[in-house]
Amino acid sequence: MNDSVVRMSVRSPPSLSASVANVLNELGDIASDHVELAILEAQHAAVRLPRMLVIVVAAAIIGASAWLALVASGVALALSAGMSAFAACVAAAVLNLLFAALLWYWLVGRSRERLFSATLRQIRQTVKESKREASK
Numbered sequence: 001m002n003d004s005v006v007r008m009s010v011r012s013p014p015s016l017s018a019s020v021a022n023v024l025n026e027l028g029d030i031a032s033d034h035v036e037l038a039i040l041e042a043q044h045a046a047v048r049l050p051r052m053l054v055i056v057v058a059a060a061i062i063g064a065s066a067w068l069a070l071v072a073s074g075v076a077l078a079l080s081a082g083m084s085a086f087a088a089c090v091a092a093a094v095l096n097l098l099f100a101a102l103l104w105y106w107l108v109g110r111s112r113e114r115l116f117s118a119t120l121r122q123i124r125q126t127v128k129e130s131k132r133e134a135s136k
Helices: 016-080 085-110 117-135
Strands: none
Touching: 016 085, 016 117
């Protein structure tokens, strides 16, 4: 037999308290990363919000004046075609309500988009990875 002895180092598994401490450290790091991502997204949104509000207000004013001009033109056209003033105004009001209902329906569909999507996506990914690691 060979005099040289192959020594294998056998590592003992970490203790339960060391494992718990390691998991708690990892959870703290993950929570810190998620909070940092949420803060960065909030800062990004805060920078863009004032500019977006100014643009929205300007567009609303321009759009409202253009819409009123179109409605007035429609009423004038109806009056020139022989419709009574009352009927022309009622028709304009009904068309306005239908258009508002369509816009409301579109807005409700858009409101399903989530805010802080990157944070939510990262949290979901972390949960999936944790479940994968736990099942190993």
